[in-house]
Each structure stands twice: as C-alpha cells, then as structure tokens.
Amino acid sequence: MANIDTAGDRAPRASLFYDPKVRGIVFQTVMFVLLVAFFYWITANTVANLARAGIASGFGFLKGRAGFDIASTLIPFTSDSTYGRALVVGMLNTIQVAAFGIVTATIVGFLIGIGRLSRNWLVRKLSTVYVEIFRNIPPLLVIFFWYFGVLSVLPQPKESIALPFGSYLNSRGFFLVKPIFGEGSWLIVAGLVVGVALAIYVARRAAQRQAATGKPFPVFSVSAGLVFGLPLLGFLAAGLPVTFEFPKLGTFNMQGGARVQPEFLALYLALSFYTAAFIAEIVRGGIVGVHRGQSEAAHALGLRHGPTLRLVVVPQALRIIIPPLTSQYLNLTKNSSLAIAIGFPDLVAVGGTILNQTGQAVEVVVIWMAIYLGLSLLTSAFMNWFNAKMALVER
Amino acid sequence: MTGWVRSEMASSLPPPKSETGLVHWLRVNLFATPVDSALTLLAALFLAWSLPPLFDWAFIQAQWTGEGREACATAAQGGVRPDGWAGACWAFVGAKWPQFLFGRYSDAERWRVVVAAILMFGLLVPLLIPKAPFKGWNAVLLFGAFPVVAYFLLVGGVAGLPFVETPLWGGLLVTLTLSFVGIAVSLPLGILLALGRRSKMPVIKMFSVVFIETVRGVPLVTVLFMASVMLPLFLPPGQTIDKLMRALIGVALFASAYMAEVVRGGLQAIPKGQYEAADALGLTFFQKMAFIVLPQALKLVIPGIVNSFIGLFKDTSLVYIIGMFDLLGIVRQNFSDASWSTVQTPATGLVFAAFVFWLFCFSMSRYSQYVERRLDTGHKR
Numbered sequence: 001m002a003n004i005d006t007a008g009d010r011a012p013r014a015s016l017f018y019d020p021k022v023r024g025i026v027f028q029t030v031m032f033v034l035l036v037a038f039f040y041w042i043t044a045n046t047v048a049n050l051a052r053a054g055i056a057s058g059f060g061f062l063k064g065r066a067g068f069d070i071a072s073t074l075i076p077f078t079s080d081s082t083y084g085r086a087l088v089v090g091m092l093n094t095i096q097v098a099a100f101g102i103v104t105a106t107i108v109g110f111l112i113g114i115g116r117l118s119r120n121w122l123v124r125k126l127s128t129v130y131v132e133i134f135r136n137i138p139p140l141l142v143i144f145f146w147y148f149g150v151l152s153v154l155p156q157p158k159e160s161i162a163l164p165f166g167s168y169l170n171s172r173g174f175f176l177v178k179p180i181f182g183e184g185s186w187l188i189v190a191g192l193v194v195g196v197a198l199a200i201y202v203a204r205r206a207a208q209r210q211a212a213t214g215k216p217f218p219v220f221s222v223s224a225g226l227v228f229g230l231p232l233l234g235f236l237a238a239g240l241p242v243t244f245e246f247p248k249l250g251t252f253n254m255q256g257g258a259r260v261q262p263e264f265l266a267l268y269l270a271l272s273f274y275t276a277a278f279i280a281e282i283v284r285g286g287i288v289g290v291h292r293g294q295s296e297a298a299h300a301l302g303l304r305h306g307p308t309l310r311l312v313v314v315p316q317a318l319r320i321i322i323p324p325l326t327s328q329y330l331n332l333t334k335n336s337s338l339a340i341a342i343g344f345p346d347l348v349a350v351g352g353t354i355l356n357q358t359g360q361a362v363e364v365v366v367i368w369m370a371i372y373l374g375l376s377l378l379t380s381a382f383m384n385w386f387n388a389k390m391a392l393v394e395r
Numbered sequence: 396m397t398g399w400v401r402s403e404m405a406s407s408l409p410p411p412k413s414e415t416g417l418v419h420w421l422r423v424n425l426f427a428t429p430v431d432s433a434l435t436l437l438a439a440l441f442l443a444w445s446l447p448p449l450f451d452w453a454f455i456q457a458q459w460t461g462e463g464r465e466a467c468a469t470a471a472q473g474g475v476r477p478d479g480w481a482g483a484c485w486a487f488v489g490a491k492w493p494q495f496l497f498g499r500y501s502d503a504e505r506w507r508v509v510v511a512a513i514l515m516f517g518l519l520v521p522l523l524i525p526k527a528p529f530k531g532w533n534a535v536l537l538f539g540a541f542p543v544v545a546y547f548l549l550v551g552g553v554a555g556l557p558f559v560e561t562p563l564w565g566g567l568l569v570t571l572t573l574s575f576v577g578i579a580v581s582l583p584l585g586i587l588l589a590l591g592r593r594s595k596m597p598v599i600k601m602f603s604v605v606f607i608e609t610v611r612g613v614p615l616v617t618v619l620f621m622a623s624v625m626l627p628l629f630l631p632p633g634q635t636i637d638k639l640m641r642a643l644i645g646v647a648l649f650a651s652a653y654m655a656e657v658v659r660g661g662l663q664a665i666p667k668g669q670y671e672a673a674d675a676l677g678l679t680f681f682q683k684m685a686f687i688v689l690p691q692a693l694k695l696v697i698p699g700i701v702n703s704f705i706g707l708f709k710d711t712s713l714v715y716i717i718g719m720f721d722l723l724g725i726v727r728q729n730f731s732d733a734s735w736s737t738v739q740t741p742a743t744g745l746v747f748a749a750f751v752f753w754l755f756c757f758s759m760s761r762y763s764q765y766v767e768r769r770l771d772t773g774h775k776r
Contacts, residue, residue: 028598035602042629049628120431121424122438136756137749138709141723145749148730148741334614341716348616361624365617373612 046362055359062087068353070345072261083354090350091371097267097346098333098375104272105332106325109279116284127280134277139335142274147266147342154262157249166246174265175247178258184238191234192227199223263344267336275332279325286321287313318390326383330376337372347371453746456482458739460489468737484739488747491729495747498565498720504557508568511545515575523762525769538579561639565720567751569639573646573711573721578704580647585654585703586693590684592655593662603655610652615713619645623717642714650707657699661692694770701763705756712752723748 016022050057062084069079074092077085115127134142152171155161160170168175181188199222206217235242248255290313298308339346348368355364413419425435458467458476467484468474476482488495497505518537521527549572552558564572591603610618622645626636665688673683693700715724726744730736 024596028596031602032598045631046625046628048632049630052632118434119424119427120434120438122435126438126441132757133753136705136709136753136760138712138723138752140712140715141745141749141752144723144727145742145745148727149745150742152741153738330612337614337616338713338716340616348614348620352620355620355624361628365621365625368617368620369609369613372614372617373609376612 050362053359057360057362059363061354061358061360061363064358066354067357070350071343072264072345083358086350086354087347087367090345090347093344093350094333094336094339094346094348095375097264097271097336097339097344100268101271101275101332101336102329104268105275105279105328108272108276110283112276112280113283113287116280117287131277131280134274135281139270139274140338140341142270143266143338143342146270147262151262151266160249166244168247168249171262172259173262174260176258176260177247178245180243180245182241182243184241187234187238188231188242189234191230191232195226195228195230198230199226202226261344263339263342266342267339267344267346271332271335274335275328278328278331282321282324282328283317285324286317286319289320290316315390319387322383322387322390326380326387329379329383333375333379334372452481453483456480457485458482459485461486462490463734464737464740467735467739472737474737482739483746484735484737484743487729487735487740487743490735491726491732491744494729495566495722495725497568498725499563500559500565500568501557501563504551504559507548507551507556507559511548512571514541514544515571542576542579561637564639566725567722569714569719569721570708570711570723572639573643573714574704574708576643577646577650577707577711581650581654581703581707582700584647584651586658586689588651588655589658589662592659607652607655610649611656615646615649615710616716618649619713619717621645622648638717638719642717642719646707646711646714649710650703653706654700654703657696657703658692660699661694661696662688664695665692697770698763698767701759701766705759708755708759709752722751 047057062082064083065079066081066083066086067079068086070077070086070089072093073089074096075085075089077089112127112130115123116131118124118127154169154171157170157172160168160175162168166177202217202222203219206219210216247259294312294316295308298312303311336346337348340349340352343349351364351368355361409415413422426432461467461484465474466486467476467482469476469478469480471478493505497508500508515537518533518541522530522533522537527533547553548556549564549568550559550561588603588607591599592607594600594603619642622641623638626641626644630636669687669691670683673687678687711721712723714721715727720728726748729744730741
C-alpha cells in the first residue's frame with residue numbers, strides 16, 4: 001500500500017519508440033519526404049520528356065490559331081479562332097448539356113420515384129423495371145444506343161418525320177421552329193423579370209400572412225398569372241414583335257428553323273434517362289425515410305392526401321433527398337464528358353483535339369481538372385445553400 | 396327435457412365477393428380511384444404500344460443465322476430481306492461471339508482465358524456462398540494466388556506459353572480484368588485513404604483529402620486521358636508502360652477515391668467508445684483498426700461497397716475512349732465491319748452488350764441485398 005503514492009512521482013515514460021507524438025512526427029516526415037521526392041522525380045522526368053519531344057510547356061499555346069471547326073457552338077467560332085476560345089466553346093457546351101440534362105433528369109426521376117411508391121400495381125412495376133434497367137447498364141452504352149441505335153437510323157431529310165408545331169426529326173437532327181425577336185422584344189424579357197420578382201414577393205407575403213393569420217392565399221395561380229401574363233402583356237404592348245421561322249424541306253437538307261444536332265440529342269437523352277433512374281431511387285428513399293407516424297398524424301389532424309404530401313411528407317423528404325441529389329447532378333455533369341465518344345464537342349472532346357494537335361498534354365489535363373473541379377464546387381455550393389434553406393430549423 | 400346446446404363454434408362466413416379474388420385485387424391495385432384508373436389505362440396503352448413491336452423486332456422478325464450482312468439487310472440495302480423489314484440481327488452476335496469474349500486474343504491460345512475464367516469463378520462462387528467452408532484460404536487464393544497465376548496464364552512468355560501482347564486483348568476479357576483488378580486494388584487502397592482522411596496527422600490527412608476530392612471532382616474520362624498521355628511522360632525517358640496497365644492504374648485510382656468515401660461513412664458510424672475501448676486495451680493503431688473498427692465499419696457499408704463495385708464495372712466501358720476494346724468497345728468497333736454493317740446491326744449489338752452488363756450488375760446488386768438482409772439483425776421500422 002505504501003508503494004502506491006510513489007507512482008505519482010514519476011510520470012510513466014514510455015520509450016521514445018512508443019511515444020505516439022514522436023511516432024506521428026517521424027511518420028509524417030517520412031511521408032512528406034517521399035511525396036516530395038516522388039513529385040520531384042515525375043516533374044524531372046516530364047521536363048526531360050517534353051524537352052526531348054520539343055514541346056514548350058506553358059499556357060502560351062492558348063493564343064495559337066485553332067485550325068479546326070466546331071460543329072455546335074454557343075458563341076461565334078471559326079477555325080481562325082484561338083485554342084483558348086475553343087476551350088471556352090467546349091466548356092459552354094458541357095454546361096449546356098449538363099443544365100438541360102439536370103432539369104430533365106430531375107423531372108423524370110421524381111415522376112418515376114413517386115411511381116415506385118404508387119398504389120397502382122402497373123405503374124409501380126413499370127417504374128421498377130425502368131430503374132432496374134437503367135441503373136445496371138453503363139451510361140456510355142445508353143449514349144451509343146441513342147446515337148447509333150435510334151438517331152442514326154432515322155430517315156433521310158427527304159423523308160423527315162413531321163412532328164407537332166412545325167418541327168421535323170431526321171438523321172441530321174431535330175429541327176425546331178425558331179423564334180426571331182424583332183424590335184421591342186426587350187419588353188417581353190422585362191415582363192418576365194418583373195413577373196418572377198413579383199411572384200417571389202407574393203409567395204413570401206402569402207407565407208407570412210398564413211403564418212400570422214392562418215388564411216391561405218392562392219399563391220400558385222397568382223404566380224403563374226404573373227410569370228406568364230406579364231411577358232404576354234409585354235408581347236402585346238410591343239406590337240407582336242416575334243416572328244417564327246419554320247424549318248422547310250430543302251433539296252438536300254432542312255432549311256431554316258433551329259437545328260438540334262443528333263450528337264447533342266443523344267447525349268442529352270442518354271444522360272437524362274440514365275441519371276433519372278438514380279434520382280428515382282433517391283426520391284423513393286427520401287419519401288420512405290419519412291416516418292409513417294408523420295403522415296398518420298397529418299391525417300389525424302384532418303389533412304387530406306394532397307396537403308399531407310405537400311405540407312408534411314415532401315418537405316421532410318427533401319431534407320433526405322437533397323445531399324445525394326447533389327452528387328447525382330455532379331455525376332451527370334461529369335458523365336457529359338462521354339460526349340467525346342460520339343463526337344459532341346464538349347470540353348473533353350475539344351481539349352482532346354487540342355491535345356493531339358499541340359501535344360500540350362499536361363496543360364490540357366490541368367485545364368480540364370480545373371474547370372471540372374470549378375463546376376463541381378459551384379454546383380455543390382449552390383446545393384449546400386439550398387440544403388441549408390431546407391434543413392430542419394431547430395430551436 | 397334439455398334443449399339443444401351447440402357444442403362448437405359456427406364456422407365463419409366466407410368474406411364478401413368484393414373483398415376476395417381477382418376482382419378485389421384489380422380494384423385495389425389498378426382501379427382504386429378515378430386517377431388510378433386513368434393511370435392504369437395510360438400505362439396499359441403504353442405497354443400495348445411499345446411491347447408488341449419490341450417483341451416483334453427482337454424475336455419474330457429477328458434473323459438468327461446468317462453468313463454476312465445480306466441476311467440482315469433489306470433488298471434496297473443489298474440484302475435478302477423484303478423492303479420495310481426491321482428485326483434484330485442476332486446472326487451478327489452469333490458470328491462475332493468469340494470476338495466479344497476474347498477480342499483479338501490469338502485463336503490457339505484462347506483456352507488460357509477460359510482456364511483463367513474457370514479459376515476465377517471457381518474461387519469466387521464459394522467465397523460468395525455463406526455456408527461454404529474455408530473462407531480465409533479461399534480469399535487468400537482468390538486475391539493472392541489467382542492474380543499471379545492469371546497474369547502468367549494470360550500474358551504468357553513463361554513455361555512454354557507464347558506471349559500474347561495486351562493490345563490483342565479485348566471484349567469481356569478486358570472488362571473482367573479491369574473490374575477484378577480495380578476491385579482488388581480499390582478496396583484496400585480506399586480503406587487506407589479513408590483511414591488517412593480521419594487521421595490526426597495533418598500531412599497524411601491533407602494528402603488523403605486532396606487526393607480524394609480531386610479525383611472525385613473530375614470525370615473518369617479525364618483520369619483515363621491522364622493515365623494514357625501523362626503516365627508515359629512521368630517515367631524516365633525511354634521507358635514505356637503497357638496501355639492496359641495505364642488503364643488499370645487510372646481505373647483503380649479513380650475507384651479507390653470513391654471507395655474511400657464509402658468506407659469513411661462506415662468509420663464515422665462506429666461509436667467513439669469502440670475506439671477508446673481498443674486504446675484502453677493497449678492495442679496499436681493497426682490492431683485497433685483490423686480487429687475492432689474495420690470489421691464493424693465494413694459490415695455497415697456493404698451496400699455502398701457493392702454499389703462502388705457496380706459503378707466500377709460499368710465504368711470499365713470508358714476505356715473505349717482511350718482506344719481499348721472492352722466488351723462495349725468491341726461491339727462498337729464491329730459496327731464498322733463492312734461484312735456485317737446494316738441498319739439493324741448497331742441496335743442488336745448494343746442490346747446484347749446491355750444485356751451482358753445488366754446481368755453482371757443486377758446480380759451484384761441482388762447479392763448485396765441478400766448479404767444486407769443476412770447481416771441485418773436490427774429491427775425494421
């Protein structure tokens with residue numbers, strides 16, 4: 001017994017070898033030195049290899065003349081434009097297809113996801129079949145299927161398939177009516193902007209009033225009226241400034257109208273349908289994840305099926321849905337790089353062409369990574385903001 | 396006189412007609428409300444519109460045998476079929492079947508691929524059946540001995556086996572090679588990265604975070620491009636690296652980043668007390684992880700791990716973009732074979748490839764659901 005208090009005199013010193021702190025420092029130093037040595041080694045090798053191939057490193061090549069054409073561009077581009085501009089064109093194409101794809105995939109995904117929980121047996125089974133098919137095949141195959149299996153076997157322009165609203169579908173693409181905005185069209189845009197702003201204001205005020213007095217306000221119909229009515233008013237006030245150019249059958253190809261390239265169409269459809277299957281599962285998981293007691297309580301309070309879903313289940317389900325939905329949006333954006341396999345000029349395809357022409361492998365890969373990382377960060381920043389807005393507000 | 400007393404319960408009446416049988420089922424499941432009925436009708440119309448033509452295309456009109464494109468082309472396209480014919484050209488798949496499996500692997504040596512495949516499935520199946528014995532040895536054989544054997548068997552150059560260069564490999568062989576190596580490398584590497592990300596040492600943590608987030612932020616296509624154009628630059632001048640090897644490195648690194656995030660989810664779900672108890676027992680870091688934390692954490696994230704495997708299996712098709720021919724790539728390449736190119740060939744080939752991919756991925760996901768149910772000892776809400 002007497003020996004015990006002497007134990008406090010000397011702190012139990014482990015040998016230096018077993019000291020976690022010392023070990024940590026040694027371990028990290030070794031790791032750091034190895035990493036630096038590795039990067040030094042590959043940098044030295046790369047410099048030597050580039051010198052042997054006679055390639056000057058640096059981003060100066062971006063100012064060079066591109067010398068190739070890009071089939072679909074959102075901003076003017078000719079073969080005399082610079083490599084830098086070509087990359088911008090590619091980036092815009094990536095953003096365009098990703099944006100369209102995200103919207104469509106979300107709509108289809110939500111429909112299918114809700115369909116998987118439907119009381120209707122046939123709808124439930126059809127949704128399940130859809131999800132199980134598209135989740136289990138590679139996205140590249142879906143793209144190939146649309147491009148080679150469906151869109152390339154469409155008839156020649158001479159035998160175009162006529163669709164509603166004066167649009168045509170043939171092997172050269174999808175031809176739409178093109179609106180041409182004349183003088184005074186800014187009134188329409190102004191009407192839209194004012195309409196959206198007013199709709200947001202009305203929705204806010206309505207929510208405040210309902211919280212304060214319990215009186216509901218027909219937000220939906222009023223907002224719809226504002227968002228669609230004001231541009232229409234602007235359209236009428238400006239004296240019908242919009243004319244439509246209809247695509248016409250020419251001797252060899254369609255003339256006039258707006259053309260959607262088959263490459264874009266294939267990529268857009270494939271990405272939307274593929275991602276929709278994943279979104280459907282996320283939506284289903286989110287709705288199932290809301291405890292059953294919640295909807296039972298809502299029913300007990302006298303809410304009907306519709307309001308129960310809208311006011312009780314969906315807001316809670318969204319909290320579960322949003323984080324994985326974000327990663328699906330990012331996946332869709334990243335999968336749009338598969339465009340290169342069917343020749344749609346997205347960022348990777350344009351970069352690949354530049355890489356082959358100039359040999360600036362390192363620079364092109366760095367640009368790719370920077371842009372995709374930037375897009376990823378932007379998307380997740382936006383979705384984090386949305387998520388924070390939707391998240392449970394706790395006292 | 397005693398009255399009659401019933402000595403047993405009267406048998407219950409049958410439920411009303413409207414509550415049993417087909418009619419009831421139809422009413423509850425298909426025609427519960429007017430909206431439901433409308434949906435049912437819409438869905439039925441869709442099926443009636445889509446299924447018969449599909450069935451007609453895939454089976455009735457389909458061409459099952461044939462020597463070349465004539466069998467699957469209409470008269471106007473230079474074939475024997477009447478104008479307006481549309482059917483699947485299964486003859487194309489039949490003729491190219493060996494290529495879809497082996498690529499251009501030399502004919503005489505294909506038995507080696509078959510042996511490797513038999514070895515793999517022979518070791519894999521018992522590992523997946525929970526009741527089969529010797530799990531440890533089985534795993535050692537599959538992940539330790541099998542890769543070595545398969546390497547020498549497939550590449551050759553030893554023991555009288557002729558050397559088969561990897562550019563000749565193709566089809567399902569490449570798909571399975573990439574998937575197997577990807578899975579076998581990404582799981583341990585992913586675990587290490589996940590541990591690194593949760594480590595308290597700043598250097599290790601920084602490295603893991605930067606690696607994981609960079610790889611997850613870019614598409615696989617760019618990683619593959621990097622592996623195919625930049626890896627040769629990284630090596631000392633004059634040295635080259637096999638193309639398949641480059642793809643393997645790219646795919647494995649890419650998959651490990653995703654695996655790391657899955658494993659991290661499992662690590663975070665383990666209560667702190669488990670870590671502290673292991674520390675209190677005086678276990679070293681690796682003992683703590685190997686015997687206490689990881690067995691619990693990995694069990695929790697089995698669905699996530701299998702999902703990563705499925706993603707990896709599907710992603711192997713992307714090596715087509717850097718000029719390798721996996722199953723999808725070889726199907727795609729054969730569209731341009733002049734002796735078989737018809738209007739119907741692409742759709743047929745793609746449906747076939749889709750079916751093969753679907754079969755693998757669907758069985759993986761079903762197996763993971765089975766394991767999940769088997770390991771689930773909790774209570775469902």
